[in-house]
Amino acid sequence: MxxxxxxxxxxxxxxxxxxxxxxxxxxxxxxxxxxxxxxxxxxxxxxxxxxxxxxxxxxxxxxxxxxxxxxxxxxxxxxxxxxxxxxxxxxxxxxxxxxxxxxxxxxxxxxxxxxxxxxxxxxxxxxxxxxxxxxxxxxxxxxxxxxxxxxxxxxxxxxxxxxxxxxxxxxxxEIVREADGLALSSRNAYLTQEERAAAPAIRKGLLELADRIRAGEDVAAAKRGLAENFAASLPMGEVDYIEIVDPERIVPVEEVDGPVLAAVAIRMGRARLIDNILIEV
Missing domain, CATH: 3.40.50.620 (HUPs)
Structure with a gap:
């Protein structure tokens, strides 16, 4: 090389x-x-x-x-x-x-x-x-x-x-993840031991949101549910955004009538972690 x-x-x-x-x-x-x-x-x-x-x-x-x-x-x-x-x-x-x-x-x-x-x-x-x-x-x-x-x-x-x-x-x-679901990122090196232990909740929350959307829950309620999830599972985290958007135009949607992308950004100490899931309905 x-x-x-x-x-x-x-x-x-x-x-x-x-x-x-x-x-x-x-x-x-x-x-x-x-x-x-x-x-x-x-x-x-x-x-x-x-x-x-x-x-x-x-x-x-x-x-x-x-x-x-x-x-x-x-x-x-x-x-x-x-x-x-x-x-x-x-x-x-x-x-x-x-x-x-x-x-x-x-x-x-x-x-x-x-x-x-x-x-x-x-x-x-x-x-x-x-x-x-x-x-x-x-x-x-x-x-x-x-x-x-x-x-x-x-x-x-x-x-x-x-x-x-x-x-x-x-x-x-496709996103490459740790065994516990945390998306790999160079900035994961910033996480403290406590933050790293909690961080897989990001992926778990997105999976739960996807299930709720597929079950017919409306977008606003699904986003509120994920915010409540993160408040409980990531008390040391600060939510930058929780959004459900059109996967190509990257604009928020209010109703789901096709594939959507659920995306989040969470600040944990020095790290800002992002993750997403494509939801096929």
């Missing part, structure tokens, strides 16, 4: 591969790899001839008072894990290599970013779209794999690719 830090060097390598007729896969990450990241790499490896894994803690997607400076990292361990999963390149640029001092160009999909995490983190998806578009230009991938835990991000990137005619197939990978 080749570790590349210079964007121009990555682009040159990937253009050479494309000219040779090779299919490139991309897995964008911010590092501190867990089994969820590794599952994305394994899926991408199945779909391509050359696999590029990016490791870049993107400052543009962090707002004020967020954890940019303390985001967990393990470059040596991440490099070994990416190589073991078949990565041909680990792209790990410094922030200054990705954004010029006078950087002034941004990409956003505002209609899909009004709710859920976009309402709480107003600059987040603008930063995500911009850096992912830059990675697409550099890595020249035919396919890119993202996790469904960040469902809103996945929907936004699919719309960006569609609207801008970017020739990349976006693949969503």
């Amino acid at each position: 080749n570790v590349i830090t210079d964007p121009k060097a990555l682009q040159a390598q990937c253009l050479t591969w494309r000219n040779e007729g090779l299919r490139i896969g991309l897995v964008p990450t911010m590092g501190y790899f867990h089994d969820g990241h590794l599952a994305l790499m394994e899926r991408a490896r199945e779909l391509c001839d050359k696999l590029v894994v990016s490791l870049f803690v993107n400052p543009a997607q962090f707002g004020e008072n967020e954890d940019l400076d303390s985001y967990p990292h393990d470059m040596e361990g991440d490099s070994a894990k990416a190589e073991a999963r078949g990565a041909d390149v680990l792209f790990a640029p410094p922030a200054g290599a990705m954004y010029e001092p006078d950087h002034a160009t941004w990409i956003e999909v505002p209609e899909l970013g009004k709710h859920l995490c976009g309402a709480q983190r107003p600059v987040h998806f603008r930063g995500v779209c911009t850096v992912v578009a830059k990675l697409f230009m550099l890595a020249q991938p035919a396919v890119a794999v993202f996790g469904q835990k960040d469902w809103q991000q996945l929907a936004i990137l699919k719309r960006m690719v569609r609207d801008l005619n970017i020739p990349v197939e976006i693949i969503g990978h």
Whole structure:
């Protein structure tokens, strides 16, 4: 595996591969790899001839008072894990290599970013779209794999690719979980022992909500029920949002007449945990 830090060097390598007729896969990450990241790499490896894994803690997607400076990292361990999963390149640029001092160009999909995490983190998806578009230009991938835990991000990137005619197939990978149901996240490292023990209640609450929706309970009552569930099961947690939305347009629904996405964000100490469940009715 080749570790590349210079964007121009990555682009040159990937253009050479494309000219040779090779299919490139991309897995964008911010590092501190867990089994969820590794599952994305394994899926991408199945779909391509050359696999590029990016490791870049993107400052543009962090707002004020967020954890940019303390985001967990393990470059040596991440490099070994990416190589073991078949990565041909680990792209790990410094922030200054990705954004010029006078950087002034941004990409956003505002209609899909009004709710859920976009309402709480107003600059987040603008930063995500911009850096992912830059990675697409550099890595020249035919396919890119993202996790469904960040469902809103996945929907936004699919719309960006569609609207801008970017020739990349976006693949969503199912959420990878601990044995007790907690969705894997690099930020799980922030949890105290007590918080970690309670955190699986997030998934359990979503499963109960899904059962209530399938049984015909109305949206407002189901959301209230989940809020009451979290108040009892996660007393140390603070709910950012509990929403039931259209899974493609990411807008709240009042009635269920097709598939819906139930999504939550819970703050527990230093960690902000998100999870979701697609409910087929």
